[in-house]
Amino acid sequence: MYFLVADVQQKVRTVSRKSERLVNLTIALLATKRYLTKSEIFHSVDGYEGSHESKERMFERDKDDLRSLGIEIEVGSFDPLFNDEAGYRIKRESYELNLGEVSPLEVSLLSLASSAWQGASLSSAAQSAFVKLASLGIPIDELDLPGIAPVLPDAGPEIASITRAIAEHRILEFTYLNSELQREVREIVPTGLKSNNGFWYLSGVDQAIQEKRTFRLDRILGDFSVGKVQKDFDFADEKKAGDTYDAVKITFFAIVDVRQGKCAALRVLATDIKRIGEWDQLTIPILNIDTLTSLILWHGEDAFVQQPIELREQIIYRLQSLVSNHA
Amino acid sequence: MPRKSQSPLDKAARLLDLVPYIHAHQGIALEALAKTFGVTEKELTEDLTTLWMCGLPGYTPLELMDLSFDSGYVSIRNAATLEKPRSITLEEAVALILGLDLIFSVIPTDRQDLISLTQSLRERILHIVKLPPSISVTPHLQPQIQVVISAALADNSGLVIEYHSLYRDELSSRTILPIELQQEQGHSYLHAYCYSANDFRFFRVDRITKAEKTKVERPKDLVPHEIPKVPFRAQVLRSSRETAERFGLGEISVGEEFASSSYSTEWIERAFLASGDSLKLIAPSQMRESLAKRAQSILDRYL
Numbered sequence: 207m208y209f210l211v212a213d214v215q216q217k218v219r220t221v222s223r224k225s226e227r228l229v230n231l232t233i234a235l236l237a238t239k240r241y242l243t244k245s246e247i248f249h250s251v252d253g254y255e256g257s258h259e260s261k262e263r264m265f266e267r268d269k270d271d272l273r274s275l276g277i278e279i280e281v282g283s284f285d286p287l288f289n290d291e292a293g294y295r296i297k298r299e300s301y302e303l304n305l306g307e308v309s310p311l312e313v314s315l316l317s318l319a320s321s322a323w324q325g326a327s328l329s330s331a332a333q334s335a336f337v338k339l340a341s342l343g344i345p346i347d348e349l350d351l352p353g354i355a356p357v358l359p360d361a362g363p364e365i366a367s368i369t370r371a372i373a374e375h376r377i378l379e380f381t382y383l384n385s386e387l388q389r390e391v392r393e394i395v396p397t398g399l400k401s402n403n404g405f406w407y408l409s410g411v412d413q414a415i416q417e418k419r420t421f422r423l424d425r426i427l428g429d430f431s432v433g434k435v436q437k438d439f440d441f442a443d444e445k446k447a448g449d450t451y452d453a454v455k456i457t458f459f460a461i462v463d464v465r466q467g468k469c470a471a472l473r474v475l476a477t478d479i480k481r482i483g484e485w486d487q488l489t490i491p492i493l494n495i496d497t498l499t500s501l502i503l504w505h506g507e508d509a510f511v512q513q514p515i516e517l518r519e520q521i522i523y524r525l526q527s528l529v530s531n532h533a
Numbered sequence: 534m535p536r537k538s539q540s541p542l543d544k545a546a547r548l549l550d551l552v553p554y555i556h557a558h559q560g561i562a563l564e565a566l567a568k569t570f571g572v573t574e575k576e577l578t579e580d581l582t583t584l585w586m587c588g589l590p591g592y593t594p595l596e597l598m599d600l601s602f603d604s605g606y607v608s609i610r611n612a613a614t615l616e617k618p619r620s621i622t623l624e625e626a627v628a629l630i631l632g633l634d635l636i637f638s639v640i641p642t643d644r645q646d647l648i649s650l651t652q653s654l655r656e657r658i659l660h661i662v663k664l665p666p667s668i669s670v671t672p673h674l675q676p677q678i679q680v681v682i683s684a685a686l687a688d689n690s691g692l693v694i695e696y697h698s699l700y701r702d703e704l705s706s707r708t709i710l711p712i713e714l715q716q717e718q719g720h721s722y723l724h725a726y727c728y729s730a731n732d733f734r735f736f737r738v739d740r741i742t743k744a745e746k747t748k749v750e751r752p753k754d755l756v757p758h759e760i761p762k763v764p765f766r767a768q769v770l771r772s773s774r775e776t777a778e779r780f781g782l783g784e785i786s787v788g789e790e791f792a793s794s795s796y797s798t799e800w801i802e803r804a805f806l807a808s809g810d811s812l813k814l815i816a817p818s819q820m821r822e823s824l825a826k827r828a829q830s831i832l833d834r835y836l
Contacts, residue, residue, distance in 0.1 A: 222583045224541035229548050229587045236614045237589055250590035271542050275549075276622045302617040305657050312650055319632030328628040330571075335625035337550055337569060341618035343557035369627045373664050387772035387784060398667030401631070404720045404739075409667070425774070470697050470704065500775060504807040505702060507831050522835050524809030528828035531770065531813045532821045 227253030231268055232277065236301060241282045241293025269294075277301060303338055310347035313339055318349060327365045362423065364430055365399070368408060372396045377413065377433035383425045385496065394419065395436045458492040461512040468508040471501060487512070495520060539576075547572070548584055552598070552615040559608045566607055581607065589614070626662040630655055634669050639679070681744040682723060685711050691749030692725075697740045700800040704742065705729070710749050714738070726752050732760075762794040765801055766816040773811040779804055790815065802827065 234251045235242065244265060248254045254261045269279055278300045281292050305312075316339050323332040371378050379393045394410035397418070401407070406423040463485045464472055473479065478489035492498055492514075499520045502509045511518050547570060554569070555561065567577040581602050588597035588611070599610040621629070633655050640647045659666060685692050691710050698705065709725040712733075721738040728749065768790045769776075777785055780793060795801050798820065805814050805824055814821045 222544070222579065225544040225548055226583050226586055228541070228545035229584070230590075232545075232549060233587065233614050234590050252586075252590075252592055271545070275542065275546050276620065301619060303620045304661070305654070309650075311647075312654055315633070315636060315647065315651055315654060316629060319629050319636050322632035322635045323628055328624060328631070331622070331624040332628035332632065333571070334550070335621055335629050337554055338618040338621060338625070340569075341550070341553035341557050365627070366624050369664070369668060370623055372668065373623055373662065383774055383784065385774045387774045387777055389784075397665065398669075400667075400669050467704075468702050470702060471699060497775065500807040500809065503809060503831075504803045506803065506806055506827065507834075508702065510834055518835060522832065525828045525832040525835070527810030528806065529825050529832065531810070532825035532828070 223253060227251070227264075228268055228271060232272065232296065235279065235294055235296040236298060238295050241280075241295050243291045243293045245291075247294070303342065308342060308344055310345050311349070313342065313344045314346045314349045317346060327362060331366070364423070364426075365406070367430060367432055368396060368399055371430075371432050372399065375436045377436055378408075378410065379431045379433060380421075380429075381427045382421055383427060389427065392419075392421070393433075394421075458514070460490045460492050460498065460514060460517050462488045462490055462502060463510045463512060464488055464505070465508040469505045472505060472509060485510075492517070499524060544580065544583075548580055548587070549615060549619055551580060551584065552609065552612050553618040555600075555607050555609045556612050556616045560606050561608075563602060563605050563607060578602070621658070621661060623662045623664070626658050626664065627668060629658055630664075630668060633658075678738070678741055678744045681746065682711060682714070682738065682741075685744075685746055686714070691728075691747045693745050693747045694736070694741050695743035696736055697742060699740065700797050700803055708747060708749060709734075709736070710752065728752070760796050762796055763798050763801060763817075764792065764794040765814065765820065766790060766792045767805075768813045768815055769811070770813050771811040773808070776808045776811045779808065 230252050231247070234247065242250075244262075247265065248261050254264060256264075272279060277296060280295050280297055282295070283292060317336055320332040320336040320339070323329040368378070370376070375395060377393055378396050379391065382390050382392050384390045393413040394408075395413065396408060396410035398409045399406065400409070407420050408423055408426075409418060409420040411417065412419045459477075462472060463482070464487075465485055469488075472488060472490065473486075475490045476488035477491060480487040490498065495517060499517065502511060502517075502521060503524060511521055551566075551570065555566070558566075563574055563577060567574045570577065572580070581600055584598060585600050586592075586597070590596070596611075598612055598615075601608055633651050637648070637651045637655075640651065642648075681692065684690075689710075691708060693706065693708050695704060695706050697703070707730075708728040709723075710728075711723055711725045713724050715722045715724055715735075723736045723738055723741070725734060725736060726732070727734040731752075767780075769782075769785050769787050772785075772787055777783065780791070782791060785791065795804075801814075801820065802824060805812060806828065814824055
């Protein structure tokens with residue numbers, strides 16, 4: 207029992223000492239106007255102890271740790287005229303949150319935005335973002351928006367690694383359940399993430415075919431593996447990537463007759479509706495012929511395909527199978 | 534609030550964030566501060582004790598941060614180098630951007646000021662973390678309907694809704710008393726007492742096409758009735774993800790049989806029509822016959 211307590215105390219002390227040293231290092235590197243050399247750091251920053259080698263090791267680890275917190279440490283020369291020892295500092299501009307001029311109204315919009323994650327994937331990141339915003343010392347304006355707190359659908363724990371991969375152009379590899387219900391390993395350079403109609407979609411350039419594809423997150427099985435950085439990836443034509451998902455060019459249309467007052471799910475897809483007696487004639491863009499076939503069949507005798515012939519053949523084939531499988 | 538882990542790195546991050554927060558909230562109660570940072574008061578006191586030892590090299594009282602928290606209220610002086618908050622991380626930026634998208638969708642169209650503020654904030658945050666603009670959210674709910682539902686839930690009032698039932702393929706008008714909103718498989722459902730059915734029902738929020746508040750009498754009998762389910766059995770003939778998702782089957786192989794049930798025979802028939810050649814309905818046999826007949830009569834129009 208005695209050892210246990212001592213152990214815990216020892217652990218708390220180590221945690222504190224290490225965190226204390228990281229904070230002191232951050233303060234020192236932020237406060238300095240010129241680069242601090244390693245020996246200056248060991249000499250002046252509290253917490254570097256032991257042999258020279260162990261100080262070196264500590265410092266290397268501390269640098270990595272601060273970088274993993276998103277703190278950029280600049281490495282430079284103490285005196286540009288002499289090729290002497292490298293020095294370190296943290297630039298205030300890169301360390302501090304800089305959103306430019308922020309008004310109380312903007313702060314309240316941002317805090318409303320951070321509350322949209324209640325319980326969903328990024329709720330703890332949203333909370334820490336909120337803390338930082340609240341630290342700007344700007345009073346919050348009451349927002350006279352209708353009393354609602356919209357909530358985002360949960361995207362699972364992978365959303366953080368996906369967004370990191372997008373930002374760093376890293377290859378993502380995952381197992382996807384294809385439309386024939388087979389497992390397929392896909393490798394993409396991710397370019398966008400989007401939530402639509404309650405589902406999350408990941409889009410990216412499929413490395414096997416070098417074409418853009420979109421994947422529904424809940425059809426991805428198991429974990430992602432995050433691969434290497436795709437260096438010469440051209441993000442220039444990703445400017446419009448926000449709408450890649452709907453920007454598929456449609457040149458193929460179906461003409462479907464639907465009974466009046468029926469087939470609401472087909473009507474919402476139509477780009478044109480013409481009235482013909484007791485029926486309405488819909489023009490529907492074809493994104494995926496299989497899905498459209500199923501949706502038309504769902505509506506039974508209330509929907510009838512006029513064109514194109516490919517869609518009619520699909521419908522006929524499926525109906526014939528239904529008849530023969532159930533006779 | 535999820536529990537924060539206690540690695541030295543997490544603690545260092547928290548210490549760095551505590552300083553500007555306290556600086557902007559001088560005299561904040563220990564309890565409130567602990568809650569904001571998701572730690573216990575004991576952990577917070579340890580954090581503050583550690584911070585007390587931090588400061589500029591030299592570490593004399595002049596260079597150390599001056600914290601006071603004995604009274605149960607926390608204030609800080611001499612925080613100069615750390616008094617501004619740290620920049621946001623990629624993850625925090627994504628959380629804010631997607632949240633802003635959602636806010637954007639509920640801003641009334643006459644608030645042009647808020648619309649442009651939201652857009653400008655989105656761009657500024659993307660710029661900080663150097664993300665492409667291709668991360669976005671398109672909410673599928675009509676904001677006005679969501680607003681009316683929230684308001685009815687808040688003051689326990691009734692609603693007259695227009696609802697599109699997918700399996701009946703009908704638009705109906707119903708008077709309901711909303712009870713709660715639930716999320717399932719990416720969709721929002723409104724659990725409510727329905728005065729047309731005299732029973733409890735779930736309504737998918739994106740199929741509510743109109744909603745208006747109305748006065749209702751609270752129903753006397755608040756125990757849900759048992760609705761009999763219709764059981765059925767089927768066999769997989771062709772692997773289709775669409776069919777598997779329609780019946781909630783997961784990864785199922787060709788030849789496998791499964792049993793399930795539904796509240797509506799109409800749903801079962803439509804679901805099998807839509808699944809075409811990928812499924813075979815085995816039981817009930819009556820339904821199998823009527824399915825074959827229905828398919829034949831639709832087919833006759835094409836031939």
